[in-house]
Every structure is written in C-alpha cells, then in structure tokens.
Amino acid sequence: MKSKKILITGRPGIGKTTVIKKTVHRLREMGITSDGFYTEEIRENGARVGFRIIGLSGFEGVLAHVNFDTNLRVGRYFVDTGDLDKCIDGIKKSESETVIIDEIGKMEMFSEKFREFVDELLESDKVVIGTVGERLVGRFKDRAEVIRIGIENRDKAADLILDLLSE
Incomplete structure (x- = not known):
C-alpha cells in the first residue's frame, strides 16, 4: 500500500463513521493493522448528550458532553x-x-495537539484515512484525496477507499 491520504466528508449522519469502521474491518481482513480513533454518540434515555472517543488500540474517553x-x-x-x-x-x-482519524471536526480542532498531529500525519509516510467536517474540507483538500459521500455512494465508499489504496 502506498502512502495515501484519504479524507471522507459529507453531511452529519450520512454514514462517515460507518464507512471508517467498514474500512478498518476490511483492512484487518487483509492483514493490515491500523491505529487511530473514531467517535460515537453518547446517548442517555434516547437523547444524544455527548461524544465518546474510541481508540483502535482500546483507549476510550469522552470528548464532549x-x-x-x-x-x-x-x-x-x-x-x-x-x-x-x-x-x-x-x-x-x-x-x-495506517492511521484512522474520525473525525477532523470543530470539537477536535480545539486541541492544539490534535491540529499539530493531523498536520504531521498529512506530511508523513503513513497511510491516513479520516473523516472531515464539510466546513473544514478546504483546509485539507490540497494534502489529501477528498471523497464526498452521500446516500448514493456510501455503501460502496469502503471499496472505493481500498481501491485508492491499492493503486
């Protein structure tokens, strides 16, 4: 796999994190390990009250509440x-x-360490697969291949990512 940088964007709730999880699963099936994190909602009594960070190496924390x-x-x-x-x-x-970043969004960008880390990754030899909020895409489009997902292509997005990585 060549050192590629792939960022997925799309409206909230379209399935960006689902695409990331499918991609990580498929990479594991291919024997490719990755590290990084994804975010998921924290719900109480059916209402979203925050966001949790789930590290691929087992770390868990809370980003917002x-x-x-x-x-x-x-x-x-x-x-x-x-x-x-x-x-x-x-x-x-x-x-x-291979590093997975889900997501590069407003909340995460409050962290100086995170901003520096993303910049380092995008200049590194590592494969980077991440999600980015629509309002932040412009900041990264010159340093990564950006895939916009919607209802019409979200089910095939993991395949597209793997195809791009194998080019």
Whole structure:
C-alpha cells in the first residue's frame, strides 16, 4: 500500500463513521493493522448528550458532553480535549503504518495537539484515512484525496477507499 491520504466528508449522519469502521474491518481482513480513533454518540434515555472517543488500540474517553464544565463549546456540547490528547499520545507511539482519524471536526480542532498531529500525519509516510467536517474540507483538500459521500455512494465508499489504496 502506498502512502495515501484519504479524507471522507459529507453531511452529519450520512454514514462517515460507518464507512471508517467498514474500512478498518476490511483492512484487518487483509492483514493490515491500523491505529487511530473514531467517535460515537453518547446517548442517555434516547437523547444524544455527548461524544465518546474510541481508540483502535482500546483507549476510550469522552470528548464532549452537555454536562462538562469548560469554556469550549460546539452547539450544546461542552468540549474537553484531555482524553483526545491522551489518545493521540498513544497513537504516536504506535508502529502502525495506517492511521484512522474520525473525525477532523470543530470539537477536535480545539486541541492544539490534535491540529499539530493531523498536520504531521498529512506530511508523513503513513497511510491516513479520516473523516472531515464539510466546513473544514478546504483546509485539507490540497494534502489529501477528498471523497464526498452521500446516500448514493456510501455503501460502496469502503471499496472505493481500498481501491485508492491499492493503486
């Protein structure tokens, strides 16, 4: 696999994280290990109350919650980048040649360590597969191949990513 940088974008809820999970699963089936993280919703009584960070190496933390006491805020969620920074420290120690970042979004960008890490990755020899918020795409489009997903192509997006990696 060549050193490629692939970022997926699309509207919230379209399935970007699902594409990432499918891609990681397919890479594992091919014997390719990856490190990194994805985010998932924290729900209480059916309502979304925050976002959790799930590291591919087993790390778990919380990025944002309605009950956090911080000055950093996106919508109704208060952001604490401490767990994200710890997750990044672990990924940096990894020997993996493939790094998964889900996502490069407003909340994550509050972290200086995260911003620097993304910049380092995009200049590295590693394969990088990530998701990026639509409003942030312009910042990265010159350093990565950007795939916009929608209802019409989300089911085949993991195949497209794997095809791009094998070119």
